[in-house]
Amino acid sequence: MNTHQAFPFPLGATLTNTGCNFAVHHDSAFPLSLIIFKEDGSYTEHSFTEEYGTIKYTHLTGIKEGAVYGFKIIKNEEDLLLLDPYAKALKNIPNYQVPYTAKQSWSLAQAIVVNDNFDWQSTTMPIIPRSETILLETHVKGFTLLNPNIDENVRGTYLGLVDPATIAHIKEQGITSIQLLPIAACMHEPHLLEMGMVNYWGYNSLSFMAPDPRYAISDAVTELKTAIRELHKNNIEVILDVVYNHTAEGGNGGCTFNLKGLDQDYYLHHNGNYTNYTGCGNTLDITHQPSLNLVMDTLRYWVEHYHIDGFRFDLAATLGREYDQFNPNNAFFKAIAQDPILKNTKLIAEPWDIGPNGYQVGEFPDGWNECSDKYRDTTKSFWRGEQNYLKSIATRLMGSRDLVSASRWPHKLPVNYVSYHDGFTLQDLVSYKNRHNHANGENNRDGHGDNRSDNYGVEGPTDNPRIIALREKQKRNMMTTLLFSFGIPHLLAADACSHTQQGNNNAYCQDSEISWVNWNLDPTAQEFKIWLSDMIHARQKHIVPIINAFSGSKRSHQKVEWYTPDGRTMTHNDWHGAKSLCLHLNIYDGEKELLIMINQSNIPTRFVLPKLTKQANWSLVCDTQYSKVKPKPIVFDYSLSPLSIAVFCNK
Structure with a gap:
């Protein structure tokens, strides 16, 4: 010694x-x-x-x-x-x-003890602009385990993420960034262990910087770095979902794995009890210097030694807490903003927790993109047919500027989503009215009760062609809305394969076929997969230039116009009770124009196309009545089918 x-x-x-x-x-x-x-x-x-x-x-x-x-x-x-x-x-x-x-x-x-040296083979981080970013949320194991095109030896592992079949799928879909559910080592809750189950999602941190060995063949460190290196070679970013709001040690009477034995002040306490602002038994106290150091040091480690491109922070309001209050100017946010390593990464917040003043959507500082539950709820409610959502869907289409000014875009673009790991998959949103979480062992009491879903006549699977056609159309409606809204689209990996969780909207403990993506696609699912890929590529071509032009100081030079189907400019009274509208986006006096038509009604609606600023023709990008993306020129007017959305661009 x-x-x-x-x-x-x-x-x-x-x-x-x-x-x-x-x-x-x-x-x-x-x-x-x-x-x-x-x-x-x-x-x-x-x-x-x-x-x-x-x-x-x-x-x-x-x-x-x-x-x-x-x-x-x-x-x-x-x-x-x-x-x-x-x-x-x-x-x-x-x-x-x-x-x-x-x-x-x-x-x-x-x-x-780990040697941090690794051969990165001169790869560089992709650095995808936020306006071009397409997030794909996935689980390391569940994404690849059942894919028959992947080498059997690497299915369900870190290396399965970079099997040629996986890379081909990601690139074909037009995905720029994969967002991995937590891969830091996780410990399962006692009640799950007693039932012989696991925390499949991984939201129960045991160690903040050790990759979970569950997804390794033999060496989690080397295999994860290899996967990230190969993804970067293909210009695909890697975003980590991280859990710094609580740890697996639980609350009063919980286990002592590390922090409790080293310093009780790692955690928030009220009257000698562990404060539970997370619903998981304890809350990490980021105002305590060692806690702040732990978070900052481990974040830097992921970037420096794993080349991680960004982070999605679970229950991120906790990180901005000063006990019962949220402070967007607190030490954690300031530390991130000045850190030469972290300030260049993508930072995505789940902007709430369950504590007092825990809902903080729109309140995070510049440089943070926030998940928008308002976008999710509005989109699902609108396409389910609920009334008086037209103004709200218009607001969400335009980037939720009621929450964040376009002057703060693109670094504050909202993260828009319809389906996430928690909640129904896209397929289940159109197949179930109610949750079916019996497999979780909690008598179907767990999971969200406000799903805003529909089954269109039959609960679960059906052979009825009319119901299947309507379900597929509704999937296209929600995805078109998502991809042609101002913001960063967040997609659930299972949705491209029309995967169903059998109505389970809280599959956190389902390390089973409920969660594992089913790659055995029937013709309808295969058709949707191709359609979604075409639509993602259409987004990059048509809406990204619009988003860039409407961001920051350039936004004042652009035009936004809302029309009634007969071509009139929308008045205040037109917004009340209307079920159809047309959005016209124009940059630089006709350099690029985009038209979005929406018909929520149950009858066909004929729209008069507005005149283009410059001599050209409108061209149809997509109409959700059809299961294929079929561009074609349109001149004077267009009849939009019931419950449909169509997108046009200038040639």
Whole structure:
């Protein structure tokens, strides 16, 4: 041991030329020591020789890459092994038999010393502009496990994401950025373990910077880096869904995996109890310096050593909390904004939590794009046929400027979506009126009750051709609205395959065919997959230039006009009770023009096409009455079928 080589930062295990440095924040009354495991399972115990404030650290010579370690505390007269909060890799797949015991901790909390070197083969990060970004939310395992075109050896793994068949699908669909459900190591909730189930989605963080070994063949670190490198080679970004609002340790009486044993102040407390603003038992306190450091250090690690392009923050309002209040100018947001590594990444907020003042849509600082539940609810309600949503759908089409001014675009473009991991898939939105979550083991009480869905006559699957045709049309209506709205479109990977979760709108614990994407497509599903791909490419060609022109200081030079079907400019009275309208977007006096017609009524509606600014012809981009994208010229007027949307551009 050579104490003169020891250093307090960075925290965690850091290899040196002669060994390894170990550093940890420790501010609890429990005595702390370092455990180094031998290959035969025995171990040696070491004291921390140095202190720097609350940082305990030491340097051990001879420790090499692959060494296994943990931190021991004595709690309730038992030796409990803690997982390093800065662990870069886990020795074992996280699991335990309820109740969690000190004995089990000695297997669960083993971390691996990692060498951060990796051959990135000169790849660079894609840096896709926000206006061109198409987000595809997916689960590492569920996206590839059942795809017969993928090498069987890599299905359901990190490497399955970059199998040639997966890459081909992503590029064919026109996806620019895949948003992975949490891949930081997750621990399953006790009630799931008791039922023999898992937290499939991964929203229960055990370690913030160790990739979950569940999705690796043998080496999660190398395999994940390889996957990201290959995606970057194909100009595809990787966005990580991260969970910094709570951890898997739960609330009062919960397990002690690491933070509880090192410093109780990692978490918010009220009157000695864990504050539960997340619905998961505890809430991380980002006003506490070690907590803020942990979040910032691990975010930087993902970017520096995994080349991650951005992050989607689960329950992000928690990160802006100063106890019961949300502050968009708090230390976390300021730290991100000034950080030379993080400020260039994409930052996506789920802008709420369940605590007081927890709904903060539109309140995040510049540089943050926010998921818009208002867009989701409006789009579903409008196409389901609910009345008095015409003004609202118009607002959402134009980028929800009631929430964020276009002067703050593109860096504040909303993230628009219809379906997400939580809730119905697109197929289920048009197939079920009610949730069917019985497989979750909670008597169908879990999951959202406000689905704004319909089955159009039959609950679930049907052979009725009329119902199938209407369901497919409604899927096209919602996707066309999504792709031709101002914002960043967020798509659910399962939707391209018309995947059904059998009416389950909360499949967080379903590591089963309920969640795994079904790649066995019937002709109707195959037709929709091709249509969606064509529409994504049409968006990039037609609406992206419009979004760019309407962003920032250039927006004042552009024109927006709303028309009634007979070609009149919409008046205040026209908005009340109307079921049809036409949106005309014009940049630079006719350099590019776009027309969007919407008919929510149950009868065909004839629209008069407005005159183009410059001599040209309107050309139909798509009409959701049809299952194929069929561009064709249109001159004077157009009859739009009931419950349809059509898009036109100038030639």
